[in-house]
Amino acid sequence: MSGTCVVVLGAQWGDEGKGKIVDVLAEEVDVVVRYQGGANAGHTVVIGDLEFILHQVPSGILHPGKECLLGNGVVLDAGELFEEIDLLHARGIDAEPRVWVSNRAHLLLSYHKLLDKAKEGLLGARAIGTTGRGIGPAYEDKVGRVGIRVVDLQDPSRLRELVAANVEAKTALLRTLGSDVALSSDAVLEEIEAYGARLRSRAVDVSQRVARHLAEGRRVLLEGAQGSQLDIDHGTYPYVTSSNTTAGGAVIGTGIGPRDLHEIVGVVKAYTTRVGNGPLPTEVESPLQEELREAGGEYGATTGRPRRCGWFDAVVVRYAARINSLTELAVTKLDVLDRFETIRLCTGYRADDVDGGGELDEFPASLGLFERCRPIYEEHPGWRTSTSEVRRWRDLPGPARAYLDRIEELVGVAIGRVSVGQSREQIFGK
């Protein structure tokens, strides 16, 4: 018997509400896998009166009995992982026996965070606006073939050698970046030893484990972090994160084959947000932007930074549909638009220097061109009534249904789910 595999990923710039969609879909699966990113993610899930913000543990953990895996594509902040596990334990959720980590995942260590901050500081006005969680430097080590993997904890002498080589290289690098922080191998080894035994006991071959689950007919959910537009290859480079956030990354970061994917759900907000630097063509003018931010509570779950807010950009999501082979959209935070008289929807861009009338209906590779793109909008009437109590598609106000139907049409992917609030009950099917 063959199991099923569904991917849930962000189809904008992250913060789409993947956590709550994963939380609902997790009900129907046996296993949840995080496949990329690290503690830069901030997945918020509200259950009753309790709010959980998870950075490193997959959102599926909130369902009793579900197994949660961290794949090889993750850069693992193990200190953060065990802190979250302990916090969950204190709130009555016995997470540790259900969490397994790929022995091929790379460790994210404190020197990666120092490097992240030092590099950003040096970039000045060109800074990426990272979360400061060390993500870029950890992936640099992975690609530069000097990273330390979970499996290395099983060989103390190899681990010591790797740490010594990294400490020497990072000390020199930090110095050229203007930092005088003194690193020591002993301190880094102590940092690893603080969770070493616990981590060793949770390390497995995730690729093999998922293959076995699928072969035995179980249902697996692959949980993405960040969003398509932050993908290192397909996003708004260089204002991106350092991993493949797209569906291809789910395959690589878990260690399964492309034919194992059955469904790919793209989560989008009913509008757009972005945190960190880089272009955002549909960014709303003040004071409407502040109104949207307050209504949506648009502050970063990891850094607390105010998110930049814009209208829904169908060019971006149509692009996400193509590069991810999306089979379904989940639209979140529809209720945030309840208050607006007119809602704008971006159907294309205009850039004066582009041949043939200056119109584009595709997301361009050039950041310079993307910065010059001005949105082409169509305007939709608002519904000016609360949707947060709605529990069925047919009970949504007519203009809200028309707005969502138009998104479906422009993106070319069916909407499967809509959310109108933070709790599990406020998500329903179309």
Ligand code: IMP
């Ligand atoms: P990094 O992933 O910390 O290196 O940050 C790179 C870019 O990705 C910055 O623009 C961050 O704001 C953004 N980013 C990283 N993680 C998230 C997330 O979970 N949600 C939204 N943006 C994120």
